[in-house]
Amino acid sequence: MVEFLSFREGEAAQEPAVTVESFTGQSNSTAVRIEAGEDARELLPYLDRLSLVEVNFPAYGDGRGYSAARILREAGYEGELRAVGDVLVDQLNAMRRCGFDSFRPDKALDDAAVERALHRYADVYQKTVDGRSPVWAKRHPETVNG
Amino acid sequence: MYRYDSYDQSIVDARVEEFRDQTQRRLAGQLTEDQFKPLRLMNGLYLQLHAYMLRVAIPYGTLSAKQMRKLGEIAAKYDKGYGHFTTRTNLQYNWIKLADAPDILAELATVEMHAIQTSGNCIRNISSDQYAGVSADEATDPRPWAELLRQWSTFHPEFTYLPRKFKICVIASKEDRAAMRLHDIGLKLVSRDGQIGAEVYAGGGMGRTPMVAPQIKDFVPEDEIVSYLEACLRVYNRYGRRDNKYKARIKILVHELGVEEYKRQVEEEYAHMKQLGLNPPTEELDRIRPFFANPAYEQGLADEIDRADPAFALWVDRQVAAHKQPGYAIVNISLKPKGGIPGDASAEQIGLVADLAETYSFDELRVTHAQNLVLPHVKKADLYAIWQKLDEAGLAEANLDLITDIIACPGLDYCSLANARSIPLAQKLSERFADAGRQKDLGELKVKISGCINACGHHHAGHIGVLGVDRKGVENFQLSLGGSGAEDAAVGQITGPGFSEDGVVDAIEKVTDLYLAEREEGERFLDTYRRLGMKPFKEAIYG
Amino acid sequence: MKILTGNDLSTGDVIWWAGDGWSRQVGESVDVGDKGNDLARAEEAALRVVGAYVIDASRDEGGVRPAHIKDRIRALGPTVRPDLTLKPNDADAGNWVI
Numbered sequence: 058m059v060e061f062l063s064f065r066e067g068e069a070a071q072e073p074a075v076t077v078e079s080f081t082g083q084s085n086s087t088a089v090r091i092e093a094g095e096d097a098r099e100l101l102p103y104l105d106r107l108s109l110v111e112v113n114f115p116a117y118g119d120g121r122g123y124s125a126a127r128i129l130r131e132a133g134y135e136g137e138l139r140a141v142g143d144v145l146v147d148q149l150n151a152m153r154r155c156g157f158d159s160f161r162p163d164k165a166l167d168d169a170a171v172e173r174a175l176h177r178y179a180d181v182y183q184k185t186v187d188g189r190s191p192v193w194a195k196r197h198p199e200t201v202n203g
Numbered sequence: 204m205y206r207y208d209s210y211d212q213s214i215v216d217a218r219v220e221e222f223r224d225q226t227q228r229r230l231a232g233q234l235t236e237d238q239f240k241p242l243r244l245m246n247g248l249y250l251q252l253h254a255y256m257l258r259v260a261i262p263y264g265t266l267s268a269k270q271m272r273k274l275g276e277i278a279a280k281y282d283k284g285y286g287h288f289t290t291r292t293n294l295q296y297n298w299i300k301l302a303d304a305p306d307i308l309a310e311l312a313t314v315e316m317h318a319i320q321t322s323g324n325c326i327r328n329i330s331s332d333q334y335a336g337v338s339a340d341e342a343t344d345p346r347p348w349a350e351l352l353r354q355w356s357t358f359h360p361e362f363t364y365l366p367r368k369f370k371i372c373v374i375a376s377k378e379d380r381a382a383m384r385l386h387d388i389g390l391k392l393v394s395r396d397g398q399i400g401a402e403v404y405a406g407g408g409m410g411r412t413p414m415v416a417p418q419i420k421d422f423v424p425e426d427e428i429v430s431y432l433e434a435c436l437r438v439y440n441r442y443g444r445r446d447n448k449y450k451a452r453i454k455i456l457v458h459e460l461g462v463e464e465y466k467r468q469v470e471e472e473y474a475h476m477k478q479l480g481l482n483p484p485t486e487e488l489d490r491i492r493p494f495f496a497n498p499a500y501e502q503g504l505a506d507e508i509d510r511a512d513p514a515f516a517l518w519v520d521r522q523v524a525a526h527k528q529p530g531y532a533i534v535n536i537s538l539k540p541k542g543g544i545p546g547d548a549s550a551e552q553i554g555l556v557a558d559l560a561e562t563y564s565f566d567e568l569r570v571t572h573a574q575n576l577v578l579p580h581v582k583k584a585d586l587y588a589i590w591q592k593l594d595e596a597g598l599a600e601a602n603l604d605l606i607t608d609i610i611a612c613p614g615l616d617y618c619s620l621a622n623a624r625s626i627p628l629a630q631k632l633s634e635r636f637a638d639a640g641r642q643k644d645l646g647e648l649k650v651k652i653s654g655c656i657n658a659c660g661h662h663h664a665g666h667i668g669v670l671g672v673d674r675k676g677v678e679n680f681q682l683s684l685g686g687s688g689a690e691d692a693a694v695g696q697i698t699g700p701g702f703s704e705d706g707v708v709d710a711i712e713k714v715t716d717l718y719l720a721e722r723e724e725g726e727r728f729l730d731t732y733r734r735l736g737m738k739p740f741k742e743a744i745y746g
Numbered sequence: 747m748k749i750l751t752g753n754d755l756s757t758g759d760v761i762w763w764a765g766d767g768w769s770r771q772v773g774e775s776v777d778v779g780d781k782g783n784d785l786a787r788a789e790e791a792a793l794r795v796v797g798a799y800v801i802d803a804s805r806d807e808g809g810v811r812p813a814h815i816k817d818r819i820r821a822l823g824p825t826v827r828p829d830l831t832l833k834p835n836d837a838d839a840g841n842w843v844i
Contacts, residue, residue, distance in 0.1 A: 096441075118241065118324065120364025124440050127361055131479060147225075147242055154360035173224065178217050180210045182354045184481050185361070192210040192354070193483035200484045230756060232793050250797055252820050254758035283830055297824075300757045544826055615816060616824040624819075626826045676814055678844075 058165035062149075063137075064158045070109035070137050090141075097125035104134045112157070114142035123155045130156035130186035146170045150178065156186045204267050204567055205350045205494045207315045214357065215312045218319055222246050223305035230302060245363075247293075247321030248304055251619050255299040258321040259311060263331035263349035263373070264292035264570040268561035271568060273314045275553030281307050286553065288538060288546040290610060290661055291328055291370075292570040293321055297617055319357060324365045326356035326436075330372045332380050333569040336495055337579045339527045342394045345375040347491045348401075348428065351483065355429050362436045366443035367451035369436070370408070373401075382572055382688035384416045385409055385664055387453045388435060390428070399425045405435060405465065406457030409658035413694040414454045419466045429482045434472035438465065497528070498565035498580055504530020508583050515590050517639065521601035523586065526579075534564075534578040534589060535571075537600035537608065541637045542630050545611040546574030555596050563589055572661075572688075573610055573649075575603070606648040606715070607633040610661055614654030614671060615678070621654035623671025623678035624704075628652055631708050636715075645715055648728045651686075664688035666729045667711055668695045680707040684714065684740055685732045698741055710744045717743040747805060749775040750782045751817065752789070752798030760820045761795060762810075768794060771832065772821035773809035808842065818843045 063069050074090035081099055088109035091097055100107065110129060112122040126138055137159055140152050144162035149171060152160070160166075184191045194201040207215070222242075229239040243249075247258035259274065266274075274294055278286045281303050282296040289295055299307065311317055320327055329349045336344040352371060356362070362369070372383045375392035383389035389404035400422045407416025423431045435453075442460075444450045457465045506529060510516040524533040536556060539545050548556070556576055560568040563585045569577035581589060593599040602608045609632060612618065614625030629652055636642055651665030655672075662668035668683040679701040686695030702710055715728070717740055722731045732740065749772075750763035761768040763785065765776040778785060782800035789795045802813035812818050823831030825840040833839035 093445075118364050119445060120324075120362070120366075121441055121445075123361045123364065124437050131475070145238070148364075151358070151360035151363055177221050178214060178358070180214055182214070182357050183359055184479070191483075192214075193487040195210065196208070196490060197484055197486045200486045230793070232791075236790065236796050250753060250758065252816070253760055253823060254753070298758075302756050615819055616826050619816075621816075624825065630826065673815075678815065 059168055059171055060161070060165045062160040062166070062171065064153070065137055069139075069159060072109065074109060074111045091122070091125050093119050093121045095125075097128045100129065100134075101132050104129070104132060104136075107134065107136050109137045109139060110134065111139045111141050111161075114140060114144055117143045117145050117148060123151065126152070126155040126157050127186055146174050149174045154181065154183075154185045154187045154189070204265065205262075205346075205491065211354070212312075212315070215315070215317045215319070218246070218317060219305060219308045219312050222308055226301060226305050241323070243304075245320065245323040245325065246304075246308070247318035248299070248301075249322065249619075251297065251617055252615075253617065254297065255301055255304065256617070257296045257299045257304060257307060257318060258289070259294045259296070259316060259318050260321045260328045261292050261294060261316075261570050262353045263329050263335070263346055264333055264572075265331075265335075265346065266560075266568050266570065267314075268557045268566045268568070270314045270316055271557035271560060272554055273310065273316070275550045275557060277307055277310060278553060279550040285547055285549045287544075287613060288548065288570050288574045288576070290572050290574060290612070290659055291321075292330055292333075292572055293328055294570075295613070297613075322368075323363075324367050324369075325363050326359060326365075326369045326371060329353050329356065330370070330381055330386070330572065332374045332376055333571040333577045334380060334524065334533060334579070335375070335569075336497075337526050337528075337531075337533055338376055338378075339525065340377055341375040342392050343375050343399050344492075344495050345373045345390075345392055346495045347488055348390070348392065348425070349373045350491050350494075351429070351488060352432070355432070355483075361433075362440060365436070365440055366445050367448065367453075369439075369453065371432070377690060379688070379690040379692070380571070382661065382664060382692070383407075384692040385413075385661075385688055386416065388432065389416050392425075393422070395422055401425070401428055401431075403431065403435070405469075406454040406462075407692075408452050408454045409661060409663050410452065411449055411656040411658075412452075412454065412458075413658070413663035414458065415692045415694065416454075417457070417462045419457075419462065419469065425488070426482055426485055427477060430476040430479070431469075431473050433481055434469045434476045437472050437476075438468045442468075498567075500528045500531060500580070501582070504582060504584065506530055506583060508586060512587070514594075515587055518590055518599055518601040519586060521603050521605070526581075528580070530583055532581050532583050532586060534581045534586070535603045536576040536578065536593060536598055537602055538575050538598075539602055539608050539633065540597055540600050541607065542634050544626050545609050545629050548576075552596050552598060555592065556598070559589055559592060573604075573608065575608070601639070602642060604647045604649065605642040606636045606645050606650055607642060608649070609633060610649070610651040610665070612653050612655075612660035614652075614660075618654060620657060621671065622656075622673035623654050623680065625652040625654040625660055625669075625671060628669060628671070628680065628704050628707065631704065632711065635708050635712065644719070646727055648715070649687075650711070661688060662686070663694045664692070665695060666727075666732070667714065669707055672701065674701070678704060680704065682707055682710055682714075682744070684737065685729065687729060691729075696737055698737065698744055700745070713743045714740055747777040747803050747810075748779060748782055748800050749803045749810065749812070750778045750785055750798060750800055751775075751812075751820065752786065752795035755793050755796045762821075763789075772803075772812065775803065775810045811842075815843060
């Protein structure tokens with residue numbers, strides 16, 4: 058069973074993440090945890106100094122964390138972006154597409170199910186922040202790449 | 204008709220295998236119902252009163268003959284020989300076995316169909332105008348954009364766990380046949396200085412807080428529609444309420460923030476989104492567009508119709524609409540026979556309509572939000588033959604937009620959310636007003652019935668709307684008047700205390716009697732109601 | 747009386763707890779007293795039922811009658827398709843629901 062899953066090179070960040078409030082209040086911390094409903098944009102001035110952003114999913118159906126992740130990646134954040142909380146295997150793929158590169162689910166995941174979930178779809182329709190070419194780019198390689 | 208390429212097909216095929224895996228895990232006990240429910244709902248599989256129900260997507264209401272035939276075959280093979288066309292222009296099977304669901308999806312995939320996002324808190328099936336591409340008054344054919352948005356919304360990673368379901372509609376005509384402004388987002392394509400773009404409306408919807416969507420943008424250029432929608436959705440996903448499912452739709456967000464503030468936030472996000480290269484290139488729209496090109500119409504056909512048979516003439520006057528191409532017509536097929544179940548069609552009827560589409564309509568048909576079917580390209584010279592075949596199959600009712608062309612949700616006969624039965628009421632009404640002369644005299648009169656506040660039967664948008672409620676375990680029906688889902692969209696007003704099933708039929712008769720007595724030249728029921736207001740109707744009902 | 751109902755996990759059929767197993771006939775329901783919820787969870791875990799719940803019902807000359815109209819419709823089938831109900835030849839079956 059998988060308790061922690063990372064797609065990053067090297068060690069995962071170890072520093073405990075602090076709340077957004079204490080982080081933006083002049084803390085020296087390099088790790089922060091965003092709760093659902095908190096504004097990821099508050100972190101944008103500090104992206105250079107961050108090495109870990111945890112995004113909490115209080116329930117799998119609360120999708121605010123997907124937007125939070127994409128906002129950070131769109132703004133150029135390159136540190137670790139970790140989904141924590143009620144993270145289920147059937148959500149991994151969408152989370153990867155929104156820029157998450159590590160996962161610490163409340164309940165450990167089945168290894169084989171993780172493999173299947175991540176490789177199920179060879180093609181995607183949208184451009185996001187994961188670098189995958191959407192189907193429309195594959196259909197028009199000259200226009201999109203040239 | 205759009206045709207899948209290998210990318211589209213591989214995504215749908217992968218979905219079938221994913222759902223097969225999930226279903227097997229459920230049947231083997233590796234997934235509890237709590238874990239499985241959101242997964243099956245993402246694929247349109249509900250547990251209803253009597254069995255599992257599978258909702259199949261019919262994107263923007265367009266079908267090929269082959270797809271329609273497959274729907275009929277599935278009804279015969281896996282269900283009890285019929286299906287139900289919904290107000291979202293989808294098809295529901297009422298009697299599905301869980302173990303069969305993956306095989307059904309696999310069969311659907313062979314004809315480029317699926318059940319993706321026909322349920323769940325995600326972007327649902329894109330809806331459009333059933334006359335798209337054939338009506339004379341459209342700025343452009345909306346279907347290429349609808350297909351572009353179908354692809355964009357399919358498994359959108361950021362917008363799969365929204366606060367609530369999300370419905371998008373694309374039209375391009377002045378006349379609104381798709382209830383565009385009662386969608387979470389409505390797009391109306393327009394031409395401005397030779398460029399196509401969209402007027403955007405946001406925050407419409409029915410349910411327990413019905414609202415007509417206000418316009419939030421007067422023109423989004425066609426090549427920026429995707430990034431504009433991403434902005435609309437992102438603001439909603441971040442700030443839409445999640446504490447109360449009845450306040451979670453975008454209409455509540457727009458209402459609570461105010462239109463101006465919602466617009467401001469969307470604009471801010473849009474300015475950012477535009478930089479990200481999220482829009483498919485114009486070449487993609489150019490790739491999709493030819494799939495919807497005009498079929499090979501014959502030129503120089505006569506426009507005359509032989510009206511010798513009076514029953515046929517009656518049907519032509521009611522069910523046949525003008526086509527942009529000389530010599531051709533649009534045929535509306537009523538799924539509202541006298542005393543029948545609105546939107547239901549047997550496997551045989553589905554098969555017959557598939558055959559008609561293949562033989563007479565360039566292989567194409569449409570489903571309407573009023574739960575009827577359309578053959579979009581029929582030679583006028585073929586109308587009589589088509590009518591005869593429809594008549595033999597019990598599909599030649601001539602009641603389009605009349606009082607017996609009733610929209611009704613499945614109600615408590617099938618649906619686990621319902622509080623009252625909708626269908627028996629629709630049946631009684633259609634019996635009471637069966638007389639063809641009387642219907643014709645009453646003219647356009649849209650009756651819409653929902654069996655609960657979720658409003659799948661669009662009762663808020665009915666000229667006459669009926670909402671079924673549960674009053675201490677007994678079915679009770681509230682009547683409302685003055686709604687519209689068309690370009691003059693409006694939410695109906697409740698008349699007063701509710702009725703029994705027979706009582707509401709009587710009340711509707713009183714309302715229509717008053718209309719006949721008070722109408723002025725050329726007025727529809729809705730016009731008379733708007734002129735007179737509720738008071739005289741209330742007096743007629745309760746006085 | 748309290749009776750237990752749900753849907754067959756695999757087929758989706760409406761089923762009623764009959765004491766030693768599940769039946770499609772509401773008339774075979776037995777009074778589950780205060781054991782209904784435990785029974786429901788155990789039967790769900792055994793993959794024989796989905797969405798099991800306890801309801802009020804009464805026994806009269808016509809058999810077991812669920813207290814709420816929704817469960818009477820579940821017991822019979824859709825009232826608008828008598829041919830698909832459990833009493834297809836009984837023209838009055840629909841009235842039992844109301």
